[in-house]
Amino acid sequence: MSLYYVQKLLYQLNRDPHVRERFASSRDSLLSEYELTAEERNAIADGDIGLLYVMGVNGQILMHYSALIGQNWDEYIAAMRGGVKIHGPVRGGLYTMLEDRKP
C-alpha cells in the first residue's frame, strides 16, 4: 500500500492542468513516476472510485477526481458504496482513525 502516493497523484491531478494533460496524453509514463502497487495503478487508470475510497483516499481529494472523470454527485456516492460492498471496509487513511472501526 502506498496511499500517500495515490493521494499525491490525485492531488496534483486535481490542481495542476499540466498533470491533467499528461494524464490524458501519456498516462503510463505519468503513473510510473509514483510509487504505486499494480492494484493502485489500475484503480487510478480505470477510474475505480469505489476501490480508491476503500484504499483510504480522502474524499476531499477523491470527489474531484470523480468529477474529472465525469461522474455526477449521485454516481460518486454510489461508486463509494459499491466499492465497500465489493472490497470491504476502508483499509487505511483518515477514515480508519477509530480503533473499533478498523477492518
Place this chain on the structure above:
Amino acid sequence: MSLVFAGVCSHAPGITGRAQRADPKVRDAFYAKLAELRARLEAAMPDALIVIAAEHFANFFMNNMPAYCMGMADQYEGPIEDEQWLAIKRTRVPGNADLARRIVKRMMHDIDLAYAEEWKFDHGIMVPLNFLTPRYDLAVIPVNINCQGPPLTPLHRAYEFGRILRRACDAQPERIAVVGTGGISHWPATPDSGVINETWDRAFLDKFVHNRSDELVAYSDEETFRDAGQGGFEIRTFIAVAGATEGSTGEVLFYAPIPAFAVGCTVAVMTVGAASRRDSAR
C-alpha cells in the same frame, strides 16, 4: 485600527453547487442570513477580510503540511474546482500582501505560522466569498488551519492562534474583519455525506457563542470524529474566531441541517469587544 468584525459561516460546496437539491424554503432562509452577515460585515467598513478556513488539498498536502498558514499575496484566484461543479465562476480575488506581512511578522513573536505568497482558493473560501464579497472588491487575507491531514493542531492552540491573530490585528492601522468557516458536524465527500448531528452542532454552537473556551477546546479528535465526522475537525476555524474575540459573546443568526448541502448550515457573529486585559498589559 483593529479588529472590527468577527463572524463564522459554513462553506460546503453543495451550498452553491447543489443549490437546487435543497428544500427551497430552508435554503433561501440560509441565503438570507448569509446576506445579513454580508450587510453586517459591510457596515463594519473593513479594509481587509481575514478568512480562517480549512482548505481541502488545494494548496497543502502531506509532503509539507503547515498547522497554520497565512496568505501573503496581492491577489489570489479561485475556485480551483470545476466552475460548473461549484457553480462559482473562476476569478481573481484581491489580497493585501503588505498588511498580511505585518500581521504575520507580529504573530511570529508569539506563535509559529507558515506563510504563502501563492494560494489557490477552493470551495472552503470561495463559497463564503460568493455570499460575503460577491463583487470581489474587498482585500482578502486567507488563513488555513490544517483540519484534513492528522496530526492536527490541538484545539487549545487554535484558540491561542485566534488570540494572537487578534493582537496582531489590533496593532495595525487598518480596519480588519475576520470570518471563520468550517463544519460543524459533517461527513463530507463520503458515503455518509448528508448525515448531520444536529444535537452535537447545537451544543457546540452554544459553547461558541458564549465563548466558553474551556469547553470549546475540550473535545478530543476521536470524540469529534465519532460524533461529528471528519468534517467536525473544522471546528478549529470557529475556535480560532472565539479566540480572536476572547471575553466576548455572540449570536447564532442561522442554523439548520441541510442534508443536500451535507452540513448543518450556520451563520453566526461574535461581538468584537476590547482586547482582553491580559493582552493589553503585554
